[in-house]
Amino acid sequence: MFRSILVSCQRNSQIPNIISEMTETTQTNDDTNMSEFGLIARLAESTASSDTVDSQSVLVGIGDDAAVVSTPSGPMLLTTDAIVDGVHFRSVDERWFDVGWKCAVSNLSDIAAMGGVPDHALVTLGVPQGASIETYDEFYSGMNRAFEKFGGQVVGGDVVSSPTMFVNLALTGHPSLDAAGNSAWLERSAAQVNDLVCVTGPLGGSAGGLEILLSGDSNPSGQILIERHYRPRPRIRLGSQLVEAGVVCAMDISDGLVGDIEKLASASSVEITIEIPRIPITSELVFMFGNSAIELALSGGEDYELVFTAPQSVVENLSGEVKQEISVIGRVSGEGPTGGKVVVIDENGETYQPIRKGWDHLNV
């Protein structure tokens, strides 16, 4: 999912140091408050208590990257994701192709997180007065280009008037096949004690790119990070390869590494320990941000990489192609509390407290 970093930026027209702003807004996971996760939990409760529930047809319900429902021909994946002007993008920037691309990628990444293959998309446009048709032509181009590259196609949609511009995408997909030829998928709740914790990478590039954009710095290293911000790539192919290799637990890194692993730990009721020196970051990020680079990698969202857990034997047997793309950054260190727990270890072996863990979409 998209995160909401631009709200932080908008609160201060001086383009502040985002890292320092992050300290003000560390998220909580209290499901009774008005957090993103509280609202999702309440939706799950409300739906579960209603008579609508045909639980046999819902294989994975509310709370994972995508739902998995059964159909006569086998399981189907369903996901949805919205972007809002002033929250996830700024219309004043007029980067419509990029906004369209990223809108598609945020949904495609949810399918990748389940190890699935994208199929059909529906797009809803919330259109403010005075918007131009050229805006939407460019938006459509960017969105369709991402679908061309990674799979999926738009088959319908809706257009409504709205004071605030927004776009919602809903995307279907189907699961990949495991080594035995059966449909299988990746879930957040399937981590087991002693699993290794792995990520694709590098991480932090998108958040770094956004900071550079906002500062106006024109250093060439910065441009590489800006590209990471505007043109993230969903890990569709790698997700399928993980399913084929027997991996069963994964999610995408959209809201920040530590916060997202916390959700995975919570869904699996385990404790996870990760080590800072093992987290993949690019030389450009270190060059541009020095010691702050690791904070961007720990908490910056919108990288759309994958985090997964698997027994050591499964990780060792991954193909050479997959091994080149991943880093082992930690392990599932024990049974955890219901709320899940993530311990971050620094280069001295000490426990490290990230300044911010990730992004709650309602507390930015």
Place this chain on the structure above:
Amino acid sequence: MFRSILVSCQRNSQIPNIISEMTETTQTNDDTNMSEFGLIARLAESTASSDTVDSQSVLVGIGDDAAVVSTPSGPMLLTTDAIVDGVHFRSVDERWFDVGWKCAVSNLSDIAAMGGVPDHALVTLGVPQGASIETYDEFYSGMNRAFEKFGGQVVGGDVVSSPTMFVNLALTGHPSLDAAGNSAWLERSAAQVNDLVCVTGPLGGSAGGLEILLSGDSNPSGQILIERHYRPRPRIRLGSQLVEAGVVCAMDISDGLVGDIEKLASASSVEITIEIPRIPITSELVFMFGNSAIELALSGGEDYELVFTAPQSVVENLSGEVKQEISVIGRVSGEGPTGGKVVVIDENGETYQPIRKGWDHLNV
């Protein structure tokens, strides 16, 4: 789909006569302008010209009430619909259960319009600062109640921060079976010359209810119309019955009778003639609005009834149960221009020009 009548209301805090406002805003169907239909047409063009298109898997694409895509187990229906605060509902009214109900019904009605059966829904919430969790609990209750009653269930969703409250639903479904036991569905583009034109009804009740709500009138007849406004019912069962009876052309009446029939005529390249005395309206609407009742029936949206066309022999063979629910209001009177054409005949046999034909979601 929802229409946008509340924007008309908001423009004048005096709660004006909506009928007179309608004259200012008669919609155009020029696809090059910034209309809802122009934007949808451009999306269709952009998608068709992109390399994403696997046309074999798209049986009905952009522009009908729902898309129909092929899956290994047969065709699947996909639709999406959004509601926006200040456009489709007013948060200040705090009718959250009703808003949830109607949000579900507007999507369910798109499935009904295809003659299908609803399956799985995804809900996206755009949440403004200061919203309360109780608001969403009530919203969820109303939405789930509608799914309980008419089919379908929520299996996932997304939550994002937004200055303007909005909700998007995406809904899947599957087609009904025709008399031969094959999957079949209703399309806008399948009207044939000499078909009869039929509607379920009554019409205009929802728009009348909204006017009464805004005027504060407490007449009991008015309360029946208000109920029509807040608790519309999608014609799921009737849609299936039409498919079984061999009907192939239909859509739902969400934006206004004349405007919606114009879309059907346009999609089918035919001319349609309808007769005012045959349009079903309730005695409550006539009692409350007198001569204006017919205008509400011709242009008022959100009734979520169905309009369909079929040869006389098919209509005559409909079951008694279905016949009780429908009115024949006209016929497909000829081949039409590409843009479609609707002629309205009054009780004297004269051509009648409706003050407003329907609702374009971007020109309200």
